[in-house]
Amino acid sequence: MSHYMAEYIWIDGSIPTAKMRAKTKIMKEGEELPLWGFDGSSTNQAPGDASDCVLKPVYVIDDPVRGGANKLVLCEVFNTDMTPHASNTRAHCREIAERYQGHESWFGIEQEYTFFDGAKPLGWPDNGFPAPQGGYYCGVGADEVFGRPVVEAHMEACLAAGLQIAGINAEVMPAQWEFQIGPLGPLEVSDQLWMARWLLYRVAEDFGISATLDPKPVLGDWNGAGAHTNFSTKLMRESYDACTQAADALGERASLHIEHYGFGIEKRLTGLHETCSYKEFKWGVSDRGASVRIPWQVQAEGKGYIEDRRPNANCDPYLVTKLIVESVCSVLAG
Secondary structure, eight states, X not given: OOEEEEEEEXXXXXXXXXXXXXXXXXXXXXXXXXXXXXXGGGTTSSOGGGOEEEEEEEEEEEOTTTOTTOEEEEEEEEOTTSSBOTTOHXXXXXXXXXXXXXXXXXXXXXXXEEEEETTEETTOOSSSOOSOTTSOTTOOSTTTOOOHHHHHHHHHHHHHHTOOEEEEEEOSSTTEEEEEEXXXXXHHHHHHHHHHHHHHHHHXXXXXXXXXXXXXXXXXXXXXXXXXXXXXXXXXXXXXXXXXXXXXXXXXXXXXXXXXXXXXXXHHOSSOSSOOOTTOOOEEETOTTXXXXXXXXXXXXXXXXXXXXXXXXXXXXXXXXHHHHHHHHTTSOO
16 A cells, blocks of 8 residues: 655744644555644643643645655644644634635735845845845846745745745845735635745755744844735725725724734834834825735725735734734624
């Protein structure tokens, strides 16, 4: 009987920002993926005297790294009594997604990240800094962009795995890049973003490079890294008024969103570098200095979507999508 490798992947309990963990299970062809245990005391998810935690497969894709019949298996973490673990934010997202499923929410998330070579950003000089920002965004040439081979390999891996990756581009700070996932529902986009993150880390390994989601990897006059989140409901895709109502609804719970949009958000949302200060909330048409931007074509066409520009690159997408759905869909008519 033939076998394949199933890479069980989960999100740990590290604070303030969770890490991704994974281990391999050898499976017989045709065999159903089982529950599996792990040592929660080594992942900040259990004390040493009661260390067992449970992995429950919830989302399976082809493994583009190992190839063949091998699989990547995203798991939710449960306690041994099969209640969701305290670190299991997917369970809360699942509940809200089901409650408001009639709104047909769609998300597209723009994941920014930065490559590091050891202790410095990839391609940066050993001493000092590269030329100021200006020519790096969507740039071309070895003096403008760093890490393209890794980016291309990651994009190919996402496509081979069946993830709904929508595009890539070099970002404003050198060694900083972005990929986009979506449009998908709240649970689906979050699952796929976590898997795309895991593939980013894993692909970069083979190049001897690390990728970080730090929201402000270099202090000073350099852009931070975000996860701009584009959102619409069925009603918003038919009505501009619904888009403005959605923006207003996000403002009503602005502080709650900021609290759950990623650690270190105050370092990035300063009011500079295409951000609005985390201390205030405003929305505007075509305004990249706003908390929430309504694209100009949405206003022109009288329908569409909005962009929440506040989430950090290191945000938990399960929390971000849950909060947006909850804040907006509780206000908009179903």
